[in-house]
Amino acid sequence: xxxxxxxxxxxxxxxxxxxxxxxxxxxxxxxxxxxxxxxxxxxxxxxxxxxxxxxxxxxxxxxxxxxxxxxxxxxxxxxxxxxxxxxxxxxxxxxxxxxxxxxxxxxxxxxxxxxxxxxxxxxxxxxxxxxxxxxxxxxxxxxxxxxxxxxxxxxxxxxxxxxxxxxxxxxxxxxxxxxxxxxxxxxxxxxxxxxxxxxxxxxxxxxxxxxxxxxxxxxxxxxxxxxxxxxxxxxxxxxxxxxxxxxxxxxxxxxxxxxxxxxxxxxxxxxxxxxxxxxxxxxxxxxxxxxxxxxxxxxxxxxxxxxxxxxxxxxxxxxxxxxxx
Amino acid sequence: xxxxxxxxxxxxxxxxxxxxxxxxxxxxxxxxxxxxxxxxxxxxxxxxxxxxxxxxxxxxxxxxxxxxxxxxxxxxxxxxxxxxxxxxxxxxxxxxxxxxxxxxxxxxxxxxxxxxxxxxxxxxxxxxxxxxxxxxxxxxxxxxxxxxxxxxxxxxxxxxxxxxxxxxxxxxxxxxxxxxxxxxxxxxxxxxxxxxxxxxxxxxxxxxxxxxxxxxxxxxxxxxxxxxxxxxxxxxxxxxxxxxxxxxxxxxxxxxxxxxxxxxxxxxxxxxxxxxxxxxxxxxxxxxxxxxxxxxxxxxxxxxxxxxxxxxxxxxxxxxxxxxxx
Amino acid sequence: xxxxxxxxxxxxxxxxxxxxxxxxxxxxxxxxxxxxxxxxxxxxxxxxxxxxxxxxxxxxxxxxxxxxxxxxxxxxxxxxxxxxxxxxxxxxxxxxxxxxxxxxxxxxxxxxxxxxxxxxxxxxxxxxxxxxxxxxxxxxxxxxxxxxxxxxxxxxxxxxxxxxxxxxxxxxxxxxxxxxxxxxxxxxxxxxxxxxxxxxxxxxxxxxxxxxxxxxxxxxxxxxxxxxxxxxxxxxxxxxxxxxxxxxxxxxxxxxxxxxxxxxxxxxxxxxxxxxxxx
Numbered sequence: 001x002x003x004x005x006x007x008x009x010x011x012x013x014x015x016x017x018x019x020x021x022x023x024x025x026x027x028x029x030x031x032x033x034x035x036x037x038x039x040x041x042x043x044x045x046x047x048x049x050x051x052x053x054x055x056x057x058x059x060x061x062x063x064x065x066x067x068x069x070x071x072x073x074x075x076x077x078x079x080x081x082x083x084x085x086x087x088x089x090x091x092x093x094x095x096x097x098x099x100x101x102x103x104x105x106x107x108x109x110x111x112x113x114x115x116x117x118x119x120x121x122x123x124x125x126x127x128x129x130x131x132x133x134x135x136x137x138x139x140x141x142x143x144x145x146x147x148x149x150x151x152x153x154x155x156x157x158x159x160x161x162x163x164x165x166x167x168x169x170x171x172x173x174x175x176x177x178x179x180x181x182x183x184x185x186x187x188x189x190x191x192x193x194x195x196x197x198x199x200x201x202x203x204x205x206x207x208x209x210x211x212x213x214x215x216x217x218x219x220x221x222x223x224x225x226x227x228x229x230x231x232x233x234x235x236x237x238x239x240x241x242x243x244x245x246x247x248x249x250x251x252x253x254x255x256x257x258x259x260x261x262x263x264x265x266x267x268x269x270x271x272x273x274x275x276x277x278x279x280x281x282x283x284x285x286x287x288x289x290x291x292x293x294x295x296x297x298x299x300x301x302x303x304x305x306x307x308x309x310x311x312x313x314x315x316x317x318x319x320x321x322x323x324x325x
Numbered sequence: 326x327x328x329x330x331x332x333x334x335x336x337x338x339x340x341x342x343x344x345x346x347x348x349x350x351x352x353x354x355x356x357x358x359x360x361x362x363x364x365x366x367x368x369x370x371x372x373x374x375x376x377x378x379x380x381x382x383x384x385x386x387x388x389x390x391x392x393x394x395x396x397x398x399x400x401x402x403x404x405x406x407x408x409x410x411x412x413x414x415x416x417x418x419x420x421x422x423x424x425x426x427x428x429x430x431x432x433x434x435x436x437x438x439x440x441x442x443x444x445x446x447x448x449x450x451x452x453x454x455x456x457x458x459x460x461x462x463x464x465x466x467x468x469x470x471x472x473x474x475x476x477x478x479x480x481x482x483x484x485x486x487x488x489x490x491x492x493x494x495x496x497x498x499x500x501x502x503x504x505x506x507x508x509x510x511x512x513x514x515x516x517x518x519x520x521x522x523x524x525x526x527x528x529x530x531x532x533x534x535x536x537x538x539x540x541x542x543x544x545x546x547x548x549x550x551x552x553x554x555x556x557x558x559x560x561x562x563x564x565x566x567x568x569x570x571x572x573x574x575x576x577x578x579x580x581x582x583x584x585x586x587x588x589x590x591x592x593x594x595x596x597x598x599x600x601x602x603x604x605x606x607x608x609x610x611x612x613x614x615x616x617x618x619x620x621x622x623x624x625x626x627x628x629x630x631x632x633x634x635x636x637x638x639x640x641x642x643x644x645x646x647x648x649x650x651x
Numbered sequence: 652x653x654x655x656x657x658x659x660x661x662x663x664x665x666x667x668x669x670x671x672x673x674x675x676x677x678x679x680x681x682x683x684x685x686x687x688x689x690x691x692x693x694x695x696x697x698x699x700x701x702x703x704x705x706x707x708x709x710x711x712x713x714x715x716x717x718x719x720x721x722x723x724x725x726x727x728x729x730x731x732x733x734x735x736x737x738x739x740x741x742x743x744x745x746x747x748x749x750x751x752x753x754x755x756x757x758x759x760x761x762x763x764x765x766x767x768x769x770x771x772x773x774x775x776x777x778x779x780x781x782x783x784x785x786x787x788x789x790x791x792x793x794x795x796x797x798x799x800x801x802x803x804x805x806x807x808x809x810x811x812x813x814x815x816x817x818x819x820x821x822x823x824x825x826x827x828x829x830x831x832x833x834x835x836x837x838x839x840x841x842x843x844x845x846x847x848x849x850x851x852x853x854x855x856x857x858x859x860x861x862x863x864x865x866x867x868x869x870x871x872x873x874x875x876x877x878x879x880x881x882x883x884x885x886x887x888x889x890x891x892x893x894x895x896x897x898x899x900x901x902x903x904x905x906x907x908x909x910x911x912x913x914x915x916x917x918x919x920x921x922x923x924x925x926x927x928x929x930x
Contacts, residue, residue: 027780144909149902223429228417260775
């Protein structure tokens with residue numbers, strides 16, 4: 001993959017991201033919610049003139065396209081407005097919240113990727129064996145189980161019944177975040193991570209398994225066997241590489257599902273990440289924050305896709321060296 | 326050199342189980358009671374049109390058929406039964422295989438490493454590349470970067486990594502220039518002359534005529550005639566089966582007469598002789614089970630109930646000719 | 652040589668058997684749920700927080716409402732939304748997929764772009780935004796779920812149509828002077844129908860799960876309506892008090908519905924495409 005290709009891909013993604021922002025903007029500004037009311041509260045004592053003034057100040061009187069351009073202009077400079085819910089700049093809220101969500105997603109993503117890949121390989125190699133059947137049923141059930149339900153079950157089993165883990169939050173209540181020890185953080189992170197891992201693992205496992213089955217019946221495996229390679233050699237010389245290549249890229253292009261799972265898991269565990277922030281924003285009619293997080297989530301998905309595309313170009317010799325021919 | 330029996334295939338039947346629309350699981354017989362022998366120092370060519378199931382014969386001998394395939398009959402390698410267990414020790418060392426196309430190479434692995442395989446050495450691979458006129462940087466390439474001719478030579482070098490006793494080549498020459506094709510054939514000859522047996526599977530009768538010692542005519546999943554190459558060179562009455570004769574006269578250098586009709590589909594085979602529908606000699610006898618049996622006729626083998634008469638006719642004809650010559 | 656019947660032919664009958672069984676179960680839940688009267692899950696303070704028993708198989712909640720009937724009612728509501736969403740989204744997918752493949756050029760580019768756009772936001776976020784715009788509630792979630800499930804199926808239909816577009820008989824139809832519309836109706840729609848129907852069935856579980864998720868977050872069905880999302884969201888408040896049944900059974904019921912839709916879709920796929928049954 002050469003520079004030009006990366007550049008066009010990047011350009012396409014920037015355009016899409018701009019369009020995504022526009023869609024998000026239109027959806028949110030068309031909501032039957034008066035940002036002014038959200039801001040000052042329903043039974044405020046402000047005079048109509050004062051309200052008028054705030055509306056003027058926010059540019060609420062302008063036409064929609066102009067408002068979007070103003071918002072986009074500010075957004076490009078890193079100013080996403082001020083969150084009504086948290087009384088802080090949106091960019092700052094996203095930054096703080098995302099650092100929590102990032103740890104959660106990263107841990108679950110790594111766990112589910114490796115574990116899922118491993119399970120998928122074992123299942124594929126021992127197709128229709130007892131292990132394979134059990135894992136397959138397990139995955140099908142997990143795939144069909146709502147994230148928040150899994151979270152609730154884990155919570156009620158491990159936190160309530162067994163008392164091994166805390167019931168929620170990222171840290172014990174009543175402590176300043178600076179006082180929270182790393183151990184405490186991890187302790188509070190385990191159940192949300194477990195939930196998100198369980199939700200993500202079935203796709204990875206089933207995908208890896210299916211790819212492996214496809215590859216096992218391919219001509220080049222037949223040839224490798226004809227040349228006397230044993231099962232072990234087949235796995236380590238050919239199968240792992242050929243399965244990992246698509247699996248890795250799929251892992252990166254699944255950021256969308258990861259984000260969704262994270263949002264639900266965070267809400268179950270009252271984990272102070274971006275997932276709880278977006279529901280709070282939507283419930284409070286916090287337009288700037290909602291818009292900020294929506295665009296940020298789009299950016300998150302796009303960066304996953306971009307990494308997937310670039311990785312494919314780096315890892316697959318057919319693309320990496322294809323142009324040189 | 327004393328001739329040794331390298332490969333003996335006896336009454337091999339291969340069938341696949343598959344689902345058809347509806348609820349039936351059917352078994353599809355793709356190779357029927359096929360028998361074949363390859364001796365040391367000998368090249369036996371299996372010739373048939375594309376899509377007649379020749380490749381499956383190679384896969385069956387290599388014990389590499391897919392899970393849903395069932396085989397009957399026996400395959401012997403140097404007198405010992407060749408099963409999945411035995412083949413595991415022989416493949417890549419005593420038995421080598423040349424596949425049809427570059428698709429048989431791992432797309433993500435460099436060519437050099439693939440040619441070396443698990444038993445070969447780098448030195449030998451480099452020597453072979455040189456012999457086949459492959460630049461040394463070829464070993465750093467990936468399969469998709471090879472041209473048709475290069476891929477072919479790479480696959481052949483891979484087969485020559487070990488001194489195989491049995492070499493099975495599945496369509497080894499398409500994509501090669503005439504010179505290279507001839508070179509390749511010379512290699513097969515060399516391999517055979519050094520005491521190995523070569524089973525050459527091809528749709529190209531010309532190629533078989535050039536290099537093979539014996540030729541087997543493959544039709545609808547079995548061998549209709551197996552005879553020394555001279556008989557095919559002579560053509561016409563020297564051949565025992567009407568299909569072989571038609572096959573030979575369809576060649577450009579002969580009468581170039583194509584044969585009407587097409588091979589029967591594996592799921593829909595006629596009873597008795599498989600060629601009956603297209604045969605001008607076909608009569609009631611040809612529909613009996615007996616008609617499909619392989620019989621020994623004049624130094625070859627044939628599946629034709631009329632072959633005996635043909636043989637006598639031929640002898641009579643020869644005698645007539647001889648008398649006329651006097 | 653001849654088609655041989657073997658013991659394994661039962662396997663296909665098995666497939667049909669599972670489809671029928673799953674269908675019965677789903678229809679059962681659907682109609683029982685529709686028929687449940689409000690009084691069946693009425694408030695009864697004497698019976699609050701009862702653990703599962705014969706009288707209340709799923710237990711009761713903090714207001715003494717019978718959880719079994721609430722779940723049944725809620726699931727049938729979810730299924731109505733699911734059906735609506737599947738019908739709307741799959742219709743959009745069919746039309747756009749065919750247009751994209753048949754017309755090509757600008758239309759194709761535009762539809763592909765729209766697919767990318769729709770997939771550019773995490774699905775949950777998109778649902779939330781649409782629901783937010785519609786002012787939450789049943790209308791909001793239904794529209795959100797119905798309008799966002801077309802992209803994947805559009806791609807599938809498009810590639811399927813592209814495959815046959817170049818085939819001989821479609822080319823012949825064009826040469827015989829048939830209009831693109833006629834070709835689409837007489838050749839393409841019948842060809843993509845299996846893919847389409849299976850895609851439609853596999854859409855249900857997604858739609859139902861997404862509805863439940865959005866409702867759970869508080870942007871879907873209103874709290875006074877019986878719905879799995881509402882029930883589980885309420886359950887969250889009582890989990891700490893050890894009322895596990897409030898979460899376990901409603902989720903399990905939803906799970907069976909989703910799994911069974913998947914079973915139906917997958918088995919139909921196997922029946923339609925015998926090759927995939929060879930493994």
